[in-house]
Amino acid sequence: MEEQEKWEEFLRWASEIGVSDSASLSSSSSCLGRTLVVAHFPNQGGRGLGAAREIAKGELVLRVPREALMTTESLLLRDEKLRSALGRRPRLSSTQVDDAIWASEKAISKVRADWKDMVLIMQEIGLKPQLRSFKAWLWASATISTRTLHVPWDDAGCLCPIGDLFNYAAPEESCTDNEDLSEASISSLGMLNSERHEENFQRLTDGGYEEAVNAYCFYARKRYKKGEQVLLSYGTYTNLELLEHYGFLLDSNPNDKAYIPIDSRVLSSTSFSRESIYIQHDGRPSFALSSALRLGCTPQNSWKAIGHLVYAGAQLSVDNEVSAMKWLAKTCRQVLRKMPTTIENDKSLLRFIGEMQMFMPPFCCFRGQTCEREINDFFQAYDMCDGIRDISLPKKAKRILERWRLAVQWRFMYKKMLSDCIVYCDELISGLSISNVSR
Numbered sequence: 001m002e003e004q005e006k007w008e009e010f011l012r013w014a015s016e017i018g019v020s021d022s023a024s025l026s027s028s029s030s031c032l033g034r035t036l037v038v039a040h041f042p043n044q045g046g047r048g049l050g051a052a053r054e055i056a057k058g059e060l061v062l063r064v065p066r067e068a069l070m071t072t073e074s075l076l077l078r079d080e081k082l083r084s085a086l087g088r089r090p091r092l093s094s095t096q097v098d099d100a101i102w103a104s105e106k107a108i109s110k111v112r113a114d115w116k117d118m119v120l121i122m123q124e125i126g127l128k129p130q131l132r133s134f135k136a137w138l139w140a141s142a143t144i145s146t147r148t149l150h151v152p153w154d155d156a157g158c159l160c161p162i163g164d165l166f167n168y169a170a171p172e173e174s175c176t177d178n179e180d181l182s183e184a185s186i187s188s189l190g191m192l193n194s195e196r197h198e199e200n201f202q203r204l205t206d207g208g209y210e211e212a213v214n215a216y217c218f219y220a221r222k223r224y225k226k227g228e229q230v231l232l233s234y235g236t237y238t239n240l241e242l243l244e245h246y247g248f249l250l251d252s253n254p255n256d257k258a259y260i261p262i263d264s265r266v267l268s269s270t271s272f273s274r275e276s277i278y279i280q281h282d283g284r285p286s287f288a289l290s291s292a293l294r295l296g297c298t299p300q301n302s303w304k305a306i307g308h309l310v311y312a313g314a315q316l317s318v319d320n321e322v323s324a325m326k327w328l329a330k331t332c333r334q335v336l337r338k339m340p341t342t343i344e345n346d347k348s349l350l351r352f353i354g355e356m357q358m359f360m361p362p363f364c365c366f367r368g369q370t371c372e373r374e375i376n377d378f379f380q381a382y383d384m385c386d387g388i389r390d391i392s393l394p395k396k397a398k399r400i401l402e403r404w405r406l407a408v409q410w411r412f413m414y415k416k417m418l419s420d421c422i423v424y425c426d427e428l429i430s431g432l433s434i435s436n437v438s439r
């Protein structure tokens with residue numbers, strides 16, 4: 001069957017099962033078209049859902065009934081073989097990232113371990129050998145993990161047809177703009193109830209399962225113009241987490257974090273968790289990092305007496321603030337110095353990879369580039385020493401280059417946060433020094 005036919009059949013099936021982008025139940029052959037349309041957004045996730053008309057903030061844009069969701073429960077109900085094979089082996093764990101190398105190594109070993117755990121089960125349920133391979137497992141597990149939505153009755157979440165076509169936007173820091181729901185939009189969707197609408201803005205995702213209507217409901221977080229992409233927040237993620245779980249990162253991510261080495265004395269000065277001690281996306285230290293540094297820059301015997309001030313976010317003294325900021329800037333400089341490439345190197349490498357993605361020149365053109373060694377290592381690792389010309393699968397080459405671009409972009413953005421932090425600390429130190437002199 002042709003791609004287009006398959007797609008139309010899928011939309012028909014979704015419509016029949018009750019998936020709808022409109023409050024009025026219709027016998028249409030597609031579940032979309034009244035509020036949302038499938039469209040291509042090259043710079044924001046590729047295939048996604050666009051606004052078919054102007055959409056008001058808070059409007060219900062898609063409803064997917066429970067019967068359409070694919071969960072462990074619904075699968076096991078349908079598949080007796082899978083039920084009995086899984087019944088004997090309950091488990092499969094979740095992950096927590098710490099730093100990029102550790103996170104990627106852990107992700108690789110976890111997916112291998114999961115696959116090994118499942119090989120026997122896959123045999124038992126009679127999957128064909130090609131579907132039991134590690135490659136097939138990688139595809140299946142990535143497809144599931146990039147599309148799973150939370151449901152209250154199953155820790156493993158669910159697959160939500162049509163709902164999984166929304167691309168991601170980070171949750172806004174505050175939703176205080178006053179784009180109100182127009183009366184027209186309220187009456188057009190009928191189902192919207194202001195309580196549910198309010199509830200929805202309290203959480204960090206724009207969709208959720210609603211018991212009252214037995215369906216997964218998605219709401220517009222902001223007003224959309226016709227043709228604009230309707231984006232969904234899957235939750236609060238750093239760029240490293242987005243990369244690990246979804247395979248992309250955002251150029252500007254308000255939830256990004258940079259962790260730097262902190263000595264154990266500073267760490268032990270407060271009861272903040274290690275996860276809360278980081279540099280924010282804009283280069284400012286997190287509340288916990290500032291507090292730990294303020295306390296860490298005082299003698300240990302004073303910690304008890306001044307702890308309450310620090311926990312309240314107060315500055316202790318100009319000298320203390322300057323010491324804390326100097327320590328922070330020094331640490332960021334040390335981390336940056338130890339890295340094999342600079343921000344400038346990464347920037348030019350990114351430009352270069354971008355050019356290669358558009359136009360693939362022969363290998364000799366890479367001579368003399370700032371990151372020639374890295375380029376060379378990359379080409380050797382992927383057996384491309386004679387140039388990309390020799391790769392028989394251009395798709396494979398594109399995929400590899402895209403992964404490389406993402407890795408370089410991630411490390412560039414990490415370094416940028418540290419470098420912005422140095423600027424922030426230096427400005428604060430000079431501001432404090434001036435005010436100290438003029439006093």
Ligand SMILES: C[S@@+](CC[C@H](N)C(=O)[O-])C[C@H]1O[C@@H](n2cnc3c(N)ncnc32)[C@H](O)[C@@H]1O
Pocket residue numbers: 043044045046047048146147164165166167168169245246247248249
């Ligand atoms: C739930 S799917 C979204 C729909 C998907 N684009 C499709 O064609 O089916 C999640 C995947 O979409 C892509 N994606 C989502 N949001 C993105 C964004 N803002 N930028 C780049 N890629 C994005 C990533 O590949 C991610 O793993």
